[in-house]
Amino acid sequence: ATGEDHVLIGRDLTKVFGGFAAVKHVNLAVRRGSIHALIGPNGAGKTTCFNLLTKTLQPTGGQIIFDGEDISKLRTAEVAKRGLVRSFQISATFPNLTALENVRVALQSKFGAAYHFWRSLRAVAPLNARAEELLDQVGLADNRHTTAAELSYGKKRALEIATTLALEPRVMLLDEPTAGMGHEDIEPITQLIKRAAEGRTVLLVEHNLSVVSTLCDTITVLQHGEILAEGSYEDVSNNPDVVTAYMGG
Numbered sequence: 001a002t003g004e005d006h007v008l009i010g011r012d013l014t015k016v017f018g019g020f021a022a023v024k025h026v027n028l029a030v031r032r033g034s035i036h037a038l039i040g041p042n043g044a045g046k047t048t049c050f051n052l053l054t055k056t057l058q059p060t061g062g063q064i065i066f067d068g069e070d071i072s073k074l075r076t077a078e079v080a081k082r083g084l085v086r087s088f089q090i091s092a093t094f095p096n097l098t099a100l101e102n103v104r105v106a107l108q109s110k111f112g113a114a115y116h117f118w119r120s121l122r123a124v125a126p127l128n129a130r131a132e133e134l135l136d137q138v139g140l141a142d143n144r145h146t147t148a149a150e151l152s153y154g155k156k157r158a159l160e161i162a163t164t165l166a167l168e169p170r171v172m173l174l175d176e177p178t179a180g181m182g183h184e185d186i187e188p189i190t191q192l193i194k195r196a197a198e199g200r201t202v203l204l205v206e207h208n209l210s211v212v213s214t215l216c217d218t219i220t221v222l223q224h225g226e227i228l229a230e231g232s233y234e235d236v237s238n239n240p241d242v243v244t245a246y247m248g249g
């Protein structure tokens, strides 16, 4: 893995919880411009691995390299400023604000200083225009004056993606974007992620294998805290070890 081709690299990552190693010496590299999924049976270490790469958890051992820079010792907010942004966490939505207001808050947090400059000039228009553009991009143009609380579950997740995009991530990290969704919401959110991935890199944890096969060009399969297989969906789904792992063998 090189810093040229790979925007995010985990080297020899280990995480121990009170004597139990949830992630063991994992080497994982996310190619620039790819949509990369972490999959595996329950307890495989996906969330832990994801949390290490997103700097939500400190590793017990190993390094995390983002765009050639060692970010192992940086905090979530510091890596977010550099363009490594995790959705559904940093960009939590405010239930009583409208969709438009939520996106505007996210834009303000990103462009804080510039925003005050604009406001002092009584020119909030650029901020509103950008917020409307982002809502349009995630299919929420008609819901811009609806409060987040009143949006359907699927549309709430779409709004969270819009607020994440407001932070202009170069790498967007999604933790189970389709979790808890009914069939009718899964297809639109999948297409939305595909569009949102244009011009950037996406790393996601995802249980739904049909979503993974539609979206992802690289898949890392974890089991017992280690990498079991890696490659395209076709590669990993034809790997006998992966089949056995999913059958609970």
Ligand code: ADP
Pocket (backbone or CB within 6 Å): 017, 020, 021, 022, 040, 041, 042, 043, 044, 045, 046, 047, 048, 049
């Ligand atoms: P996955 O996301 O693949 O289901 P996790 O990364 O959540 O797996 O968990 C991997 C293992 O680490 C599990 O056995 C889990 O119980 C354990 N684990 C995860 N987080 C903690 C924690 N904070 N404290 C102790 N054990 C944990």
